[in-house]
Amino acid sequence: MSEPLRIGVAGLGVVGTGTLTVLERHHELIADRCGRPAMVTAVSARDRRKERGVDLSAVRWFDDPTAMASDPEIDVVVELIGGEAGVAKDVVETALAHGKHVVTANKAMLAHAGTELAGRAEESGAVLACEAAVCGGIPAIKTVREGLAGNAVEAIYGILNGSSNYILTTMRETGREFGEVLADTQKLGYAEADPSLDVDGIDAAHKLAILTALAFNTRVDYEGIHVEGIREVSALDINYAEELGYRIKLLGIARRADGGIEQRVHPCMVPKSAPIANVEGVNNAVVAEGDFVGNILTEGAGAGAGPTASAVVADIMDIARGTNLPTFAVPASNLHPLASRGMHEHQGGYYLRLMCLDRPGVLTEITAALRDEAISVESMVQRGRGPSGEPVPIVITTHETREAGMMRALKAIEQLDAVLEAPRLIRIENP
Template sequence: MSRPLSVGVAGLGTVGAGVLKLLRENAGIVTARAGRPIAVTAVSARDRTRDRGVDLGGLRWYEDAVALAADPGVDVIVELIGGANGPARQLVQAGLAAGKPVVTANKALLAVHGAALGAQAEQAGVTLAFEAAVAGGIPVIKALREGLAGNRISKVAGILNGTCNYILTVMRERGREFAEVLAEAQKLGYAEADPSFDIDGVDAAHKLAILAALAFGRPVAFDEVHVEGIRHVSALDIAFARELGYRIKLLGLARRTEAGIAARVHPCMVPEAAPIARVDGVFNAVVAEGDFVGRIMLEGRGAGAGPTASAVVADLIDIARGRSTPVWGAASGHLSDAPSVPIGAHVGCYYLRLMVVDRPGVIADVTAVLRDQGISLESMLQRGRSPGEAVPVVLVTHETRESAMRAALDRIAGLDAVLEAPTLIRIEPA
């Protein structure tokens, strides 16, 4: 049998410890599938005294993660530090410069610096693998880059953040407000102490930028992804969505259009019967549409020690076997230069909720604004009467352009009878 593949792991948090545990507990399976043993021989982390639930005896320890790349006894670098810059970026660059394959679960790093790192890996002739960076244990990277390689992909979309999906699920099932459910998610460990990256959509946007690059064969363009989070979604909106036959999900959506690539992350109303509407709790799901394969959907756990470690080890097995694919699916010279399409060009249907003073003429004023922007209504909901008090009014539009909807919202928000900022949620077909 070939000599073992020696791995250096930087970052011994939940995922790093999970990688060591998987490689040890499933050593027989891994060896059979890799054609050789895979063993962690060196690690780097900030605190040597912390109990991580795995035996670290006999492993070479580096205080400086970047020094791991220079260890002559390490064949492959696994970066699990996190963050778009700092030690994580320095380690990946150093590993590639040393001619060593690198495996990373770092979606922020890839979304922001993926084009440059991909070019460096290509120039060095080594692998940069990142199955664990998107959707945890769901093998979506391999599906897009390899399984669907013969297809022209028209759309990739999905639930890419388990924290947001959990919060929206509990809000729907229990009729509770966002802030209350977020606090509970933090206590349960589903949300970070500072949950901004999750609830403001940034984490999902990092992942969508990576998926869009693979799906459409162009450089990563995180800065051109439109991003909105779920802070403004209320229990009232979720109740109205149910009445209208929808569920609210935070989706990442990227689509190939005649004008270029449109990529956006925001809350969506999706039909209750749609498969993705039934993906609840901390689960993730990714849908892709190809010209020959049609529509496929992958679902599973998008985070956690086990699922993410599973994805890291899958990449290590590929490296042990000598299997290699261009980082972004094609050599850099063959990547597309398709432009990004701004959110203002989006065309779709919209849910609009207003809190207005219940008095004659209010609806006429609102519909006059919509008429002036060429926006037609499909339906309207208003429940009960409370003269002189605040009442919710829900409007559902026919297809219209985002730029027209935004112009209308600005005018509607300025009406005297409108008491708070309007809530807008885009409606997505199944």
């Protein structure tokens, strides 16, 4: 059997300790499958005295993770510190500069600097592996980079954030509003005290930036993503979605379209019959559309110690086997600039919910605003009259139209005297 692969782990939070647990529990299995053992020989974290439930007596401790990253007795640096820049990026850059392989779960760093870091890895002859950065235990990156290597990918999309999916699922099942469900989600540990990354779509956008580069051989372009979160989704919208045959999901979508590639994260109305509509709770799912293979859906736990550590260890095992694939499927120098298609060019159907005074002529004014932008109504739902002066909901779904025209129509509708609240818009996706 070959010499052990020597591993240094920077960051001993939930995923870091999970990684040590997997490597210890399955050390014989890993050695058998890789032809050599994979051994953690060094670690670095903020607090040496903290009890983590793993035995660290046989490893070297580094107070400075950057110093660990340059240590000549380490072959692979596992970066699990997190954060777009700062110490995490310093650790990765130092390791690559010293020709060491890097495994990271850091989606924010890759979304902003992935192209640059992939180039540095290739210059040094090292591997930059990041399966754990996208959807935890789901092999999303391997599926696209390796499983679909012989396909031209037309689209990649999915439920990329488990916290948001859990909130939307719970809102549908209980009829409660966003704020109340979010508070419970935080108590359960599915969302942070500051939930912005999850509920505002930022976490999903980080992952989408990585998937887009993989699927379309482009440079990572986080800034080109249109991002909306789920804060404005109401129980009323979820009920109407059910009535109309849809479910609301926060999707990250990258798709070829005339003039470039759309990258967008926002709530979507998805037909109940679509497989992704039935991905519930904290689960994630990724769908890739290949020109020869068709649609491939992978689903599973997108976060947590076990699933994410499983993905980290899978990357470590590839390195132990001597596998050296480009981070984004092709050499970084061959990644081309992403021709981003602006959101104003998007074509699709729309759900509109308007809170209006119930008086004669209101529907005529609303449909006139849609008519002026050549927007065709597919369906309309209006319930009975409310108490005097109280608004009543009018729900409209449209046939496919252009986003720019829809935005102009919404602006005109919002200015109508009978419309008492800002119109609620959710895009309809038909996977």
